[in-house]
Amino acid sequence: MSNYFYVSPQQLINDRAEFAQKGIARGRSILAAIYDVGVVMVAENPSASLNKISEIYDRIAFAGVGRYNEFDRLREAGIRWADGTGFTYSREDVDARALANYYAQHIGDMFTEGPKPLEVEILVAQLGGTLRPTKLYRVAYEGTLTDEPHFAVLGGDAETIRSRFEASEAEPDGLATTLRHAVAALAGPERTIPVEDLEVCILEDRGGRRTFARLSDAEVATLLTE
Amino acid sequence: MGLPLYGAQDDPGPSFLAYAQREGLVSLATGPEALSPHATTVVALRYAGGVVMVGDRQATANYVASRDVRKIEAADRFTALAISGSAARGMEFIRMAQLSFEHYEKMTDTALSLEGKANYLSPIIQRNNLGSPLVVIPLLAGWDPSHRRGRVFEYDGAGGCYERQDFTTIGSGSPFAESALRLGFRADLSLEEALDLGALALYEAGDNDPATGGPDFVRGIYPMMVVLDERGFTELANDDVAARFRAIQERRAATSGVAGGTLR
Numbered sequence: 249m250s251n252y253f254y255v256s257p258q259q260l261i262n263d264r265a266e267f268a269q270k271g272i273a274r275g276r277s278i279l280a281a282i283y284d285v286g287v288v289m290v291a292e293n294p295s296a297s298l299n300k301i302s303e304i305y306d307r308i309a310f311a312g313v314g315r316y317n318e319f320d321r322l323r324e325a326g327i328r329w330a331d332g333t334g335f336t337y338s339r340e341d342v343d344a345r346a347l348a349n350y351y352a353q354h355i356g357d358m359f360t361e362g363p364k365p366l367e368v369e370i371l372v373a374q375l376g377g378t379l380r381p382t383k384l385y386r387v388a389y390e391g392t393l394t395d396e397p398h399f400a401v402l403g404g405d406a407e408t409i410r411s412r413f414e415a416s417e418a419e420p421d422g423l424a425t426t427l428r429h430a431v432a433a434l435a436g437p438e439r440t441i442p443v444e445d446l447e448v449c450i451l452e453d454r455g456g457r458r459t460f461a462r463l464s465d466a467e468v469a470t471l472l473t474e
Numbered sequence: 475m476g477l478p479l480y481g482a483q484d485d486p487g488p489s490f491l492a493y494a495q496r497e498g499l500v501s502l503a504t505g506p507e508a509l510s511p512h513a514t515t516v517v518a519l520r521y522a523g524g525v526v527m528v529g530d531r532q533a534t535a536n537y538v539a540s541r542d543v544r545k546i547e548a549a550d551r552f553t554a555l556a557i558s559g560s561a562a563r564g565m566e567f568i569r570m571a572q573l574s575f576e577h578y579e580k581m582t583d584t585a586l587s588l589e590g591k592a593n594y595l596s597p598i599i600q601r602n603n604l605g606s607p608l609v610v611i612p613l614l615a616g617w618d619p620s621h622r623r624g625r626v627f628e629y630d631g632a633g634g635c636y637e638r639q640d641f642t643t644i645g646s647g648s649p650f651a652e653s654a655l656r657l658g659f660r661a662d663l664s665l666e667e668a669l670d671l672g673a674l675a676l677y678e679a680g681d682n683d684p685a686t687g688g689p690d691f692v693r694g695i696y697p698m699m700v701v702l703d704e705r706g707f708t709e710l711a712n713d714d715v716a717a718r719f720r721a722i723q724e725r726r727a728a729t730s731g732v733a734g735g736t737l738r
Contacts, residue, residue: 303580327580328478350477
């Protein structure tokens, strides 16, 4: 004979949220911002090979914080979904909003029904063009999907970083300025992040089909001193 | 299409083909060969700084189905793919290859090696050609950044992949193009010499093979000419190609269509 203990849905959600928040807060944060002609994503990441930011498609990028194995699987699913959709229909039919929706559904399902919630927060960034606007879609650990108009912060320390960045940059600026503000907001007033611990990627039109670029340490250093 | 999430045991990995087959994005329906027009002659030859490729523009299905087909496509920055045989299957093959190389790069954050790309194509060709009459024979050529040289790979009908040190040809005009290449090829060709020899080989194929479209001076449609070197894939401008074929045409007209004992 088994014993049933009643747990209120409110209690269950609070417990699960606390669990996910704790997991996410253990890692470093990511800031993504729209600048005058593109999107820049900045992560504090001491590893040069285990990336947090990745290319998904011609004009779409992915960033994830929290548990690496969990967000990397989501990243791979996103690339497969985008390449599969573009192969079946056309490259211009691959839309970041649709992908962000799938992510939100999956992460939301795992939050309420999974054995444990995913300890991740992710961002789907889309560089605008003739067909679509530039967008930053943020998916939180419980599946909430938000569309951030100017910049987005992922990770445990998001509120502090958000207010620091907001104070320094009121509206989109050039890449060098935005990157400087982003790095300063991630670091805070008491410390500086060495260039080798920064992972910086951009989405920007450079004449070709693909717009994603991973900036080298040297490129980041040059931009930060501009 | 939902979010394609897999467990570690059944993950298709960075291969787009494995994923596409699993999700039923590609099929191998068969039917009569006559349904699909045929693409013909392409040549690829190595020179000191890379590879030159020249391909005709005609698709044939008892009649001229198209005069401006592109049979050579950039597979990525340093690699080109060319096709002969069934146009329908060939175009799908090029799309699959292009996407697969990019997919691998995005999934793993590293580019496939040129040899890796060449080997990846073998089972695709095998699966297509042994399972259907709509046969495709591709050709892969590129600049190999890790070995710093141009490389050329040819395939047999069953998917066997062979690297060539000199040149290779595909399509129905092959015997004529190959003869010109065999007579004119040297291991130390300069880029200019390689471009002229490639153009001449294609001119020969267009002259002798009814399915190969030579230079079309009336419509201003000329064969595609591509260079693969350490800067990547470059397609020659139409005017440049036109001038090369016009020069051959004028030399031939001056000797009433006879090559005249020299390779020109």
